[in-house]
Amino acid sequence: MSGRSSGIEAAPSPVETGTVDLPARVAPVELVEVGPRDGLQNENRPLPVGTRVELIGRLLDLGVRRLEAVSFVRPDRVPQMVGAEEVMAALPQRDDVTYVGLVLNRRGAVRAVETACDEINVVVPVTDAFAERNQGAPVAALLDEAAGAVEVARGAGRSVSVTLAVAFGCPFSGPVAPERVADVAEAALALGIDELALADTIGVGVPAQVRGLTALVQGDERLRRLRFHFHNTRNTGYANAAAAADLALDVPIALDASIGGFGGCPFAPAATGNIATEDLFYLLRESGVPTTGPADLDLGAAAEVSTWLSEQLDSPVTAQLGRAGDARVRA
Amino acid sequence: MSGRSSGIEAAPSPVETGTVDLPARVAPVELVEVGPRDGLQNENRPLPVGTRVELIGRLLDLGVRRLEAVSFVRPDRVPQMVGAEEVMAALPQRDDVTYVGLVLNRRGAVRAVETACDEINVVVPVTDAFAERNQGAPVAALLDEAAGAVEVARGAGRSVSVTLAVAFGCPFSGPVAPERVADVAEAALALGIDELALADTIGVGVPAQVRGLTALVQGDERLRRLRFHFHNTRNTGYANAAAAADLALDVPIALDASIGGFGGCPFAPAATGNIATEDLFYLLRESGVPTTGPADLDLGAAAEVSTWLSEQLDSPVTAQLGRAGDARVRA
Numbered sequence: 001m002s003g004r005s006s007g008i009e010a011a012p013s014p015v016e017t018g019t020v021d022l023p024a025r026v027a028p029v030e031l032v033e034v035g036p037r038d039g040l041q042n043e044n045r046p047l048p049v050g051t052r053v054e055l056i057g058r059l060l061d062l063g064v065r066r067l068e069a070v071s072f073v074r075p076d077r078v079p080q081m082v083g084a085e086e087v088m089a090a091l092p093q094r095d096d097v098t099y100v101g102l103v104l105n106r107r108g109a110v111r112a113v114e115t116a117c118d119e120i121n122v123v124v125p126v127t128d129a130f131a132e133r134n135q136g137a138p139v140a141a142l143l144d145e146a147a148g149a150v151e152v153a154r155g156a157g158r159s160v161s162v163t164l165a166v167a168f169g170c171p172f173s174g175p176v177a178p179e180r181v182a183d184v185a186e187a188a189l190a191l192g193i194d195e196l197a198l199a200d201t202i203g204v205g206v207p208a209q210v211r212g213l214t215a216l217v218q219g220d221e222r223l224r225r226l227r228f229h230f231h232n233t234r235n236t237g238y239a240n241a242a243a244a245a246d247l248a249l250d251v252p253i254a255l256d257a258s259i260g261g262f263g264g265c266p267f268a269p270a271a272t273g274n275i276a277t278e279d280l281f282y283l284l285r286e287s288g289v290p291t292t293g294p295a296d297l298d299l300g301a302a303a304e305v306s307t308w309l310s311e312q313l314d315s316p317v318t319a320q321l322g323r324a325g326d327a328r329v330r331a
Numbered sequence: 332m333s334g335r336s337s338g339i340e341a342a343p344s345p346v347e348t349g350t351v352d353l354p355a356r357v358a359p360v361e362l363v364e365v366g367p368r369d370g371l372q373n374e375n376r377p378l379p380v381g382t383r384v385e386l387i388g389r390l391l392d393l394g395v396r397r398l399e400a401v402s403f404v405r406p407d408r409v410p411q412m413v414g415a416e417e418v419m420a421a422l423p424q425r426d427d428v429t430y431v432g433l434v435l436n437r438r439g440a441v442r443a444v445e446t447a448c449d450e451i452n453v454v455v456p457v458t459d460a461f462a463e464r465n466q467g468a469p470v471a472a473l474l475d476e477a478a479g480a481v482e483v484a485r486g487a488g489r490s491v492s493v494t495l496a497v498a499f500g501c502p503f504s505g506p507v508a509p510e511r512v513a514d515v516a517e518a519a520l521a522l523g524i525d526e527l528a529l530a531d532t533i534g535v536g537v538p539a540q541v542r543g544l545t546a547l548v549q550g551d552e553r554l555r556r557l558r559f560h561f562h563n564t565r566n567t568g569y570a571n572a573a574a575a576a577d578l579a580l581d582v583p584i585a586l587d588a589s590i591g592g593f594g595g596c597p598f599a600p601a602a603t604g605n606i607a608t609e610d611l612f613y614l615l616r617e618s619g620v621p622t623t624g625p626a627d628l629d630l631g632a633a634a635e636v637s638t639w640l641s642e643q644l645d646s647p648v649t650a651q652l653g654r655a656g657d658a659r660v661r662a
Contacts, residue, residue: 169659169660174658204660206573206618207618233651235613235614235652239569279566279567282566324602325599327500327535329499329536
């Protein structure tokens with residue numbers, strides 16, 4: 001049998017014609033960089049204001065155009081975010097860049113609008129267990145705070161998003177009923193916001209949830225843009241991002257990611273954190289999904305920023321592209 | 332505005348009714364454990380036969396029922412796989428377990444059928460560049476070798492699968508044309524095999540490729556079972572696995588995984604390797620996808636095996652479940 005012809009002849013250049021079927025979606029996915037906020041917030045070593053400003057400058061050089069720059073939270077609770085006002089004051093003012101400031105309540109929004117933040121991102125957990133432990137009040141009270149924050153942001157002419165924390169699972173109360181997420185989402189959308197975000201704060205979610213939760217909120221005519229925030233704590237983050245990018249929606253989709261994959265998880269201290277900007281970009285690019293902010297990303301340059309940040313934080317890069325190298329699977 | 336009722340009242344137990352929409356697929360996905368072969372082959376430290384036998388015993392205790400136990404390759408090329416015959420001789424003979432032996436050619440199959448291997452897995456690369464460098468002959472010649480190996484396996488009453496290496500991208504020639512994969516797949520199916528596998532040997536693939544390549548082979552009536560082999564080298568492995576589990580096919584689907592995620596990638600030495608059995612199981616379980624071999628997996632016990640293997644190999648666990656902890660997202 002070894003003398004039989006296989007019917008396969010040596011192809012001189014079999015790789016030159018490689019293509020994959022592109023997904024139905026052609027609308028671009030917006031990438032939102034959260035490294036300067038979520039990426040730093042869960043690392044043990046607080047970075048000085050100057051280093052945080054340098055990080056943001058390096059991200060802008062990579063083509064990042066929307067980024068969570070700071071959070072206006074209590075310095076005694078989150079020392080990594082001390083000096084939000086100083087960071088904002090030091091950033092270049094650019095019409096093509098959206099700086100996002102995270103707040104938990106009306107007081108945070110009042111601080112934020114005193115700075116050059118273009119967008120206020122209000123975090124509202126969907127479970128009372130998390131709300132009480134993390135923010136000292138039940139969900140209903142935090143929605144009232146969110147309403148106040150939205151009012152403050154609108155009054156100052158800033159755009160505003162609401163991020164639903166622990167929408168995929170709660171570290172204190174476990175599984176979360178999708179209907180509960182839908183209820184809090186509806187309350188958030190009723191505030192008149194520019195974007196709703198579903199956050200897998202502790203990295204427990206799976207693609208079926210991405211689709212299931214989206215199905216519950218996508219019919220709301222007040223939904224203008226849907227953003228997702230995934231952590232790779234249990235190695236499901238990129239699968240979730242791929243599922244989100246495949247969604248066929250009438251509204252734009254945005255995905256959070258953190259350069260280098262920094263960020264960790266406060267509820268699983270040894271685990272990895274946010275999905276990494278460079279790895280997410282690779283996944284989307286090779287899948288034929290166009291992106292905005294950046295539309296293209298130099299993966300080598302991104303890996304250099306990650307390595308630099310790793311040195312600043314004394315924490316390992318969890319993104320893999322820097323170690324594995326770029327590779328194009330489509331010709 | 333802070334006094335306004337949000338319409339969301341405190342829910343006493345919002346988590347108790349949590350469900351996610353189950354995917355359309357109800358057919359189980361078979362898990363194939365490749366830790367004893369691919370997991371060890373790319374680690375620097377060869378393990379003695381006794382330790383490899385112990386590893387397989389521990390995997391059987393976890394519920395693993397189909398596993399790549401050994402490879403019959405040249406000892407001078409792959410010192411980690413020395414002693415395949417001794418490993419096979421030391422394993423418990425069980426009717427409910429399928430031991431797979433990997434071979435590259437007819438000679439390997441001759442060795443394999445002298446042992447208790449239930450199944451012969453023949454690896455055939457789809458690019459000449461990889462075939463020449465890795466196995467010293469072009470694809471056409473290796474398909475002839477595969478034909479010989481299938482003949483030997485059939486003559487000895489063993490089942491046989493063919494794994495198409497570098498089907499998602501080649502470290503030497505780059506992108507691979509899907510038509511090339513389809514051509515080699517057709518030649519492999521013409522040999523009369525029990526299963527075809529598509530392997531992302533270097534971890535460059537994305538979900539769109541999983542669907543695209545599957546579309547090219549699923550119509551072949553000789554296809555009896557489709558298996559996928561993913562590496563997480565660039566953080567796309569679990570997204571690919573999720574895409575494979577979502578495929579709606581007339582034939583059963585199997586997924587390779589390695590306990591602890593050991594295995595590395597010889598073409599990216601610093602990168603992580605196979606997708607991890609425990610993390611894959613978590614992803615599928617939480618997605619509502621039933622599995623076989625194991626139907627259920629004790630994630631704590633699996634993490635213990637990974638930790639033990641990490642000590643034997645002096646190599647870190649890349650699976651995340653052990654660090655992050657199990658969490659159920661469905662009530």
